[in-house]
Amino acid sequence: FAQACDATRSQQTEGHRHDIRVLGHASEGPARLQISPAPTSTTGLSSSMHVHFVVIPIVWLLVSIFGLHQLRLAARGSGQMPEKQPERLRGVPHESTPLLADNRPVLFAKSELGVADQAVQGMGSESAPSEDFAQPSKEFNGTGAADSSPGDTSSSAMIMVTAGLGSGVLCLPWAVAGASLTTALLIVAAVLLLNAWTLFIIVDAGHGSNLFDLGALIGDHNVAGRAASALQAATNLAVWFVMFVCLIGYFIAIADSGLKFYFEFDPDADKFKVRTMIIFGALAVILPLCFLDENKLAFTSTMTVLVTLYIFGILGVAFADRLKMGPIDQNVYWSRAGDGTPLCVFGLGKGSVALIATFSQCIIIQMCVLPMYASLKDRTPHKFRHIVYSSFSFLYVLLTAFAVIGYFAFGVKEDIGIKGNVMNNLPKYKSAQAAQALMIVALIGVYPLMIIPMVAPVKNSSCERLATPAVFIIAIGTCMPAAIWPDLTLDTINIWNGSFSVAVFVGLAPAAIGYCHLGKSLISMSALAIAGIVLCVLGFIFDDNYVDSLARNCYLPAWTW
Secondary structure, three states, rough: OOHHHHHHHHHHHHHOOOOOOEEEHHHHHOOEEEEEOOOOOOOEEEEHHHHHHHHHHHHHHHHHHHHHHHHHHHHHHOOOOOOOOOOOOOOOOOEEEEEOOOEEEEEOHHOOOOOOOOOOOOOOOOOOOOOOOOOOOEEEEEOOEEEEOOHHHHHHHHHHHHHHOOOOHHHHHHHOOHHHHHHHHHHHHHHHHHHHHHHHHHHHHHHOOOOOOOHHHOHHHHHHHHHHHHHHHHHHHHHHHHHHHHHHHHHHHHHHHHHHHHHHHOOOHHHHHHHHHHHHHHHHHHHOOOOHHHHHHHHHHHHHHHHHHHHHHHHHHHHHHHOOOOHHHHHOOOOOOOOOOEEEEEOOOOHHHHHHHHHHHHHHOOHHHHHHHHHHHHOOOOHHHHHHHHHHHHHHHHHHHHHHHHHHHHHOOOOOOOOHHHHHHHHOOOHHHHHHHHHHHHHHHHHHHHHHHHHHHHHOOOOOHHHHHHHHHHHHHHHHHHHHOOOOOOOHHHHHHHHHHHHHHHHHHHHHHHHHHHHHOOHHHHHHHHHHHHHHHHHHHOOOOOHHOOOOEEEEEOOOO
């Protein structure tokens, strides 16, 4: 009996070795017990990961302070340069354009189509003044509608931030999973700086030429000569194509959220039938909305931002849950067991290409920047630079935080790891289901705002009667690919569209504008164009995040063993 009691006590002590340490023996008096803290998922993290947990929030704080400082400078007009036309080193200088009382140029009546410019504005038309030249234009308000008052600094920055919160945001955690943590933060910073530089080139040229449409600027007769009409048509077609593919992504995102929401109530339903029903149901709701006045739909842009922040909060809760799951070897999301794919602090893999394309899909606004600049009150290129620095700083913090927290919330495990659309990773509790429903509503509401500028050129032409059929053609044309090809995922289409956008709107278009309008170096502009084309080709070749490749080339894993 005594031996059995001793054995029992020995087993109990051994079974609780993680929680109780016996510091004394029976002969030394009553045992003193010490309770150790419960282990969390930070137990076993590498030193580099501990450093990143401290450094990354500090970087976000410093970037936010920089953004606020730039916004103050823009609002105060600090350091404004005089209203001086850039020297025209190539082509014939423009004749002076009439100015309004507040030094804003009289815009051509044909350019009053809204922010997307106007996606296909004046397809192949002349960029010269029309008979309506003497009529003052209204200002662009950033939603596709014309407004009688120019935009202030804060609203211009808000519009630019909102423009960076498209469906591409939902793919960012997936893209970071193939690029590693540090590499992703560096790539995002580099892509933002490159885009800012090309935006400055376009705005400087538009300011000096008094042309506020990307197609009209590239197709300027004074620099393009006989090729002007063809260049303008090609640019407008590229803008229209990018918007068309973006709308296909909207339907895919609607289908993903709808499926996730539907299967919570009927998990045995046929996936293809349910997906088709959701897509065509969304189309039935979207079509009538496309014929409403855009001012009645303007609230959906704000709703999209709020829904994105709401999803951000859900990811934060999921990340906090991971920290409570115990040591690394017990965390099914971060554990190395199974597929052998680690969370990576720093590595170099083919997935970095997908991150460049995906992030570019979010923040490329070159096709919209000239109407944004035209709507800015008391505009100067220098003031607009402060606005770009400010909005891009906030986008850096918001998008990298969304991507990094999503990456750590769901990990890279083969079965339960991060999906190409983070909405497919959201947990099953009620607040996450509400996020799926809100995302569907937001995307349906924003869709007409995207389609209206695409149809506006038809409405403002002699073929106005074709505007209604054009709405049906665009809506059905963007709906069918999502319905017919269920394997077409949001991450794939964002990579393709982002790669094409890099080639045209980050490479070729700014290079042509910088060389022809601003007289920039042929070598630097050629390098910009070639870099855009190379990144485009790589994006179409490497259209996955290649997590396995990163696992083989991860130099700083997130944990130690």
